Amino acid sequence: xxxxxxxxxxxxxxxxxxxxxxxxxxxxxxxxxxxxxxxxxxxxxxxxxxxxxxxxxxxxxxxxxxxxxxxxxxxxxxxxxxxxxxxxxxxxxxxxxxxxxxxxxxxxxxxxxxxxxxxxxxxxxxxxxxxxxxxxxxxxxxxxxxxxxxxxxxxxxxxxxxxxxxxxxxxxxxxxxxxxxxxxxxxxxxxxxxxxxxxxxxxxxxxxxxxxxxxxxxxxxxxxxxxxxxxxxxxxxxxxxxxxxxxxxxxxxxxxxxxxxxxxxxxxxxxxxxxxxxxxx
Amino acid sequence: xxxxxxxxxxxxxxxxxxxxxxxxxxxxxxxxxxxxxxxxxxxxxxxxxxxxxxxxxxxxxxxxxxxxxxxxxxxxxxxxxxxxxxxxxxxxxxxxxxxxxxxxxxxxxxxxxxxxxxxxxxxxxxxxxxxxxxxxxxxxxxxxxxxxxxxxxxxxxxxxxxxxxxxxxxxxxxxxxxxxxxxxxxxxxxxxxxxxxxxxxxxxxxxxxxxxxxxxxxxxxxxxxxxxxxxxxxxxxxxxxxxxxxxxxxxxxxxxxxxxxxxxxxxxxxxxxxxxxxxxxxxxxxxxxxxxxxxxxxxxxxxxxxxxxxxxxxxxxxxxxxxxxxxxxxxxxxxxxxxxxxxxxxxxxxxxxxxxxxxx
Numbered sequence: 001x002x003x004x005x006x007x008x009x010x011x012x013x014x015x016x017x018x019x020x021x022x023x024x025x026x027x028x029x030x031x032x033x034x035x036x037x038x039x040x041x042x043x044x045x046x047x048x049x050x051x052x053x054x055x056x057x058x059x060x061x062x063x064x065x066x067x068x069x070x071x072x073x074x075x076x077x078x079x080x081x082x083x084x085x086x087x088x089x090x091x092x093x094x095x096x097x098x099x100x101x102x103x104x105x106x107x108x109x110x111x112x113x114x115x116x117x118x119x120x121x122x123x124x125x126x127x128x129x130x131x132x133x134x135x136x137x138x139x140x141x142x143x144x145x146x147x148x149x150x151x152x153x154x155x156x157x158x159x160x161x162x163x164x165x166x167x168x169x170x171x172x173x174x175x176x177x178x179x180x181x182x183x184x185x186x187x188x189x190x191x192x193x194x195x196x197x198x199x200x201x202x203x204x205x206x207x208x209x210x211x212x213x214x215x216x217x218x219x220x221x222x223x224x225x226x227x228x229x230x231x232x233x234x235x236x237x238x239x240x241x242x243x244x245x246x247x248x249x250x251x252x253x254x255x256x257x258x259x260x261x262x263x264x265x266x267x268x269x270x271x272x273x274x275x276x277x278x279x280x281x
Numbered sequence: 282x283x284x285x286x287x288x289x290x291x292x293x294x295x296x297x298x299x300x301x302x303x304x305x306x307x308x309x310x311x312x313x314x315x316x317x318x319x320x321x322x323x324x325x326x327x328x329x330x331x332x333x334x335x336x337x338x339x340x341x342x343x344x345x346x347x348x349x350x351x352x353x354x355x356x357x358x359x360x361x362x363x364x365x366x367x368x369x370x371x372x373x374x375x376x377x378x379x380x381x382x383x384x385x386x387x388x389x390x391x392x393x394x395x396x397x398x399x400x401x402x403x404x405x406x407x408x409x410x411x412x413x414x415x416x417x418x419x420x421x422x423x424x425x426x427x428x429x430x431x432x433x434x435x436x437x438x439x440x441x442x443x444x445x446x447x448x449x450x451x452x453x454x455x456x457x458x459x460x461x462x463x464x465x466x467x468x469x470x471x472x473x474x475x476x477x478x479x480x481x482x483x484x485x486x487x488x489x490x491x492x493x494x495x496x497x498x499x500x501x502x503x504x505x506x507x508x509x510x511x512x513x514x515x516x517x518x519x520x521x522x523x524x525x526x527x528x529x530x531x532x533x534x535x536x537x538x539x540x541x542x543x544x545x546x547x548x549x550x551x552x553x554x555x556x557x558x559x560x561x562x563x564x565x566x567x568x569x570x571x572x573x574x575x576x577x578x579x580x581x582x583x584x585x586x587x588x589x590x591x592x593x594x595x596x597x598x599x600x601x602x603x604x605x606x607x608x609x610x611x612x613x614x615x616x617x618x619x620x621x622x623x624x625x626x627x628x629x630x631x632x633x634x635x636x637x638x639x640x641x
Contacts, residue, residue: 011535011538015536015538018537018540022388023384024380025376025381025384026377026384026385026389026401029377029380029401029404030397030400030401032404033400033401033404036411040415088311091307091308097289104309107312107316108312108313111316111318111319111320114319115319117621117624117625118565119566119567119618119621120567121565121614122565123322124595125611125614126321126326128599129325129326129328129329152318156315171290180298180301181291181304182298182300185290209408210407210408210410210411211408211409212409212410212568213568213592213596217599220600237408240410241413241568241572244410244414256414259411262410263407263408263411266406267403267406
């Protein structure tokens with residue numbers, strides 16, 4: 001019989017080497033973050049200027065220009081997506097947590113679960129088929145529609161989770177006052193979980209502001225600035241994609257700066273979310 | 282503080298108040314609208330892809346010639362590209378992520394775990410297109426100048442590694458060959474099998490180092506799925522009750538022995554689920570891969586060669602496509618949709634399995 005005791009040196013050595021390996025692995029997991037950050041900071045910061053935020057892009061070969069159209073376009077797309085995605089997502093979340101379990105709730109749960117796993121490029125294909133083809137052209141509406149499909153399941157899930165945490169006596173208090181159930185929900189419960197619901201909305205916005213694939217053949221792109229919601233519209237991610245794969249140094253510089261701005265916005269949204277979550281706890 | 286005892290506000294079928302009736306009805310309408318959105322997606326994809334399905338049938342996925350000007354569409358290169366890049370990603374990300382999850386949950390002091398965990402979560406927040414930008418302009422040149430020549434000199438054609446891998450692969454596939462032989466399915470002999478496997482192993486790290494290609498795409502993907510797999514593995518490890526850990530430690534196990542004997546063994550299925558979930562993300566990932574993989578519509582023979590995935594071919598060609606080309610791309614999208622649904626359902630199944638196992 002092999003004797004097992006802590007004085008057995010091999011077990012100690014094995015233990016410590018295994019722990020070292022685990023440390024190294026987690027170090028490996030976060031090194032890319034530092035690399036990406038430092039490149040974004042070093043290459044992106046050089047192009048930060050007022051012109052970047054206010055000027056339109058210039059044709060290939062010309063120095064200068066900015067991404068004003070892409071930044072504005074992204075904001076427009078985000079607002080279109082939010083105005084569809086947030087209300088529908090909220091309603092789905094409420095339905096998931098409050099409706100009696102039946103066919104509706106089961107079907108909805110399955111759809112919401114599976115919607116999160118649909119590749120975003122497939123959502124783009126779908127939006128192309130239902131919006132771009134009937135409207136005979138790329139448009140901001142199509143892009144916003146595609147993005148709203150990305151938002152719905154994220155908002156729905158977080159809303160459901162938050163509502164499930166509400167203790168029952170809050171409901172009971174409202175019902176005991178003789179309020180109808182919908183008033184209990186809209187006047188008592190939802191205002192109480194506002195911070196939590198906001199968290200979900202911010203997360204969904206952060207996710208959507210970085211989405212590129214659904215926009216490629218829905219919102220497409222343009223380089224003239226805003227021409228109306230029925231026209232193709234530029235967006236920061238698509239513009240970064242176009243510029244990064246070009247061979248023009250000015251454009252690549254714009255891509256780095258654009259990426260820096262995009263990552264800054266997305267991280268800001270994530271940090272606010274974290275702050276809200278921590279305050280709730 | 283009491284948690285909600287009854288789970289739902291509208292727990293009864295019959296709601297008397299008319300305001301409530303309207304409210305429930307409108308919730309149900311939105312719910313069914315969302316359900317039909319999902320169902321509609323499937324239906325529309327089939328509708329778009331019907332031309333390709335009618336014209337090409339199942340051959341669509343098995344033939345490997347994709348030639349839009351000649352109206353020839355075989356999607357096998359994309360299937361291979363997607364599988365290969367995702368498996369490279371998993372090969373790198375699975376050990377790193379599970380190791381990180383173990384470190385965060387079992388080894389690191391709380392404060393360290395908090396910081397490292399936060400940093401890993403930040404990785405998930407970086408948009409895909411930024412990974413692509415970094416991959417094209419930073420990673421690809423490094424891969425071309427340093428990593429790929431190094432790999433070629435150690436694992437490339439003619440090295441001991443390639444030969445050994447060839448032998449191992451032959452050994453792995455020989456039993457299947459025997460079974461197929463008994464059933465009278467194939468005529469392949471051991472000699473030809475060995476030749477094929479040798480060619481595969483020798484070619485794996487062959488060719489000029491281009492930077493943009495399958496390997497670089499796999500590396501970028503592995504970085505992108507690490508946060509997903511880590512987060513899921515952490516959740517799986519959190520399900521294992523503390524009494525299991527205490528039991529192992531109380532019996533005198535070292536920390537590593539506790540991890541190996543008590544933790545890994547009881548949460549195996551869940552960890553597999555976490556890895557499959559990462560695979561699902563890797564399969565559906567579009568932008569970063571499109572930018573890094575090199576976009577060539579052929580089955581790659583070497584990890585250094587450019588390739589194409591199902592997602593990237595749609596991103597590259599959809600804007601200029603029409604007719605049969607368009608519906609073939611829609612068929613690729615449909616296959617991608619179905620594959621990622623299946624993979625995600627499988628992952629969920631695994632994770633649910635372990636949850637049930639530990640509660641019982």
